[in-house]
Amino acid sequence: GQNIDQPTEMTATEGAIVQINCTYQTSGFNGLFWYQQHAGEAPTFLSYNVLDGLEEKGRFSSFLSRSKGYSYLLLKELQMKDSASYLCAVMDSNYQLIWGAGTKLIIKP
Amino acid sequence: GAVVSQHPSWVICKSGTSVKIECRSLDFQATTMFWYRQFPKQSLMLMATSNEGSKATYEQGVEKDKFLINHASLTLSTLTVTSAHPEDSSFYICSARGRDRGDHQPQHFGDGTRLSIL
Numbered sequence: 001g002q003n004i005d006q007p008t009e010m011t012a013t014e015g016a017i018v019q020i021n022c023t024y025q026t027s028g029f030n031g032l033f034w035y036q037q038h039a040g041e042a043p044t045f046l047s048y049n050v051l052d053g054l055e056e057k058g059r060f061s062s063f064l065s066r067s068k069g070y071s072y073l074l075l076k077e078l079q080m081k082d083s084a085s086y087l088c089a090v091m092d093s094n095y096q097l098i099w100g101a102g103t104k105l106i107i108k109p
Numbered sequence: 110g111a112v113v114s115q116h117p118s119w120v121i122c123k124s125g126t127s128v129k130i131e132c133r134s135l136d137f138q139a140t141t142m143f144w145y146r147q148f149p150k151q152s153l154m155l156m157a158t159s160n161e162g163s164k165a166t167y168e169q170g171v172e173k174d175k176f177l178i179n180h181a182s183l184t185l186s187t188l189t190v191t192s193a194h195p196e197d198s199s200f201y202i203c204s205a206r207g208r209d210r211g212d213h214q215p216q217h218f219g220d221g222t223r224l225s226i227l
Contacts, residue, residue, distance in 0.1 A: 033215055040200075040223075041220065041221065042115075042202045042218040042219060042220050042221040043153070043202075043218050044218065045215045045216075045217060045218075048214075048215055087152070087153070096155075096158075097143075097155070097216065099152055099153050099155075100152065101151070101152040102152055
C-alpha cells in the first residue's frame with residue numbers, strides 16, 4: 001500500500017531551527033510537496049521537490065532523497081506565526097497526491 | 110497568481126437541506142479540481158477529482174449521489190451536498206490545478222467551507 005509518515009507533533013523555540021521529516025512508500029513518484037496549514041484554514045503551498053537535493057526558499061528549505069524515500073522541511077529563524085501543521089504529500093505514478101497526516105508544529109517564545 | 114476562491118466560507122443549516130459550494134480559479138484555467146473533506150485534527154481526505162467537461166472520479170466510500178460535483182468550465186467547479194445530515198458536518202476544501210506546466214504543478218487551495226448541519 002501507499003504510505004506517508006511524518007511526526008504527529010513537534011515543539012521548537014522562537015528564533016531556532018526545526019526539521020520536519022517525511023518518509024514515503026508510494027506506487028511511483030512524480031514529486032513531493034510540502035504545504036502549511038494554519039488551524040481552521042486551508043493548506044498553502046510551500047515547496048516542490050522532484051530531484052534529489054535541497055531547495056531553498058527564504059527561511060524554508062526542502063530536501064529530497066528519492067533512493068531513501070525521504071524528505072525534510074527545514075524552517076530557520078522560527079517565528080510565532082510558523083505555528084501550524086505541515087503536510088507532506090507525494091504525487092504517485094497516476095499523478096494523484098498521497099497526503100501525510102501532517103505535523104503540528106508548536107513554537108514557544 | 111494561482112488564486113482559488115471558495116464560497117461560502119461558512120454554512121449552518123438544518124438536516125435535510127442541500128448545500129452548494131462553489132470553487133473558482135480566478136487567474137488561471139483549472140483543468141483539474143479536487144474536493145477534500147477534513148474532520149477536526151485529521152488529515153485531508155480526497156473525496157473526488159473532476160476534470161473540466163467530464164464526470165468526476167469519486168474515491169472509494171464517497172457516495173456520488175450524495176456529493177454531486179459539476180465542473181462545467183475551466184474556472185468553476187461546484188460540490189452539492191444533497192440532503193445533508195449532521196454526520197456531513199466537516200471542513201470542505203477545494204483545490205485546483207492548471208494545465209500550463211503539466212501534472213507536476215501544485216494544487217492551489219480555496220479557503221475552505223465549514224459546514225455545520227443541525
